[in-house]
């Protein structure tokens with residue numbers, strides 16, 4: 001596997017992969033001062049990558065940046081799914097997506113491409129999580145919820161059933177989302193209120 005982004009987020013992905021016997025051969029990172037992460041070398045920037053058939057994961061936590069890198073390369077994308085993740089019936093997990101330890105994805109839920117489901121988050125039945133979204137640690141997404149492309153649901157937030165959250169939103173840590181959220185909204189609090197917009 002090659003990883004793009006030799007960051008803290010990448011460390012968790014390396015751990016997941018190595019627990020499954022998958023070796024990370026190298027990183028690509030835009031920061032020239034980074035020469036390695038642990039014993040894994042950084043061998044260049046995104047522009048230096050050429051597809052040799054090795055699976056890749058974009059190990060960058062910022063959703064917009066993850067999308068930019070995906071759009072900049074021609075690559076085969078893998079997945080990193082920790083052994084403690086619980087997946088229900090008919091769950092779909094898109095390419096490039098990572099499921100951190102103790103995540104739960106329940107029946108008939110579709111997780112898009114290059115999504116992060118972070119530590120101990122749960123996404124319940126019949127949900128749809130858009131590409132490049134990030135469901136942060138300890139989030140609880142109830143049944144029948146949709147989350148748009150690129151949206152961050154901050155740590156410990158709760159989304160009640162059947163709510164639709166738009167694309168490129170930021171849901172603050174600990175928020176409780178009780179109604180639909182329009183695209184590009186920043187929402188905080190319980191009950192969640194829109195406080196500003198994310199620049200498109």
Ligand SMILES: CC(=O)SCCNC(=O)CCNC(=O)[C@H](O)C(C)(C)COP(=O)(O)OP(=O)(O)OC[C@H]1O[C@@H](n2cnc3c(N)ncnc32)[C@H](O)[C@@H]1OP(=O)(O)O
Pocket residue numbers: 118136137153154155170171172173174175186187188189
């Ligand atoms: C493994 C990992 O680490 S995964 C990381 C996952 N990331 C997260 O969970 C982070 C989620 N981000 C947040 O909660 C942020 O605080 C945001 C995006 C909601 C707001 O960030 P910013 O735009 O920088 O706003 P800022 O920090 O200036 O706060 C603006 C106001 O909102 C309040 N506020 C900020 N975050 C929250 C929150 N989560 N809940 C309630 N109020 C909040 C601030 O107290 C401040 O209030 P004031 O104007 O009365 O002083």
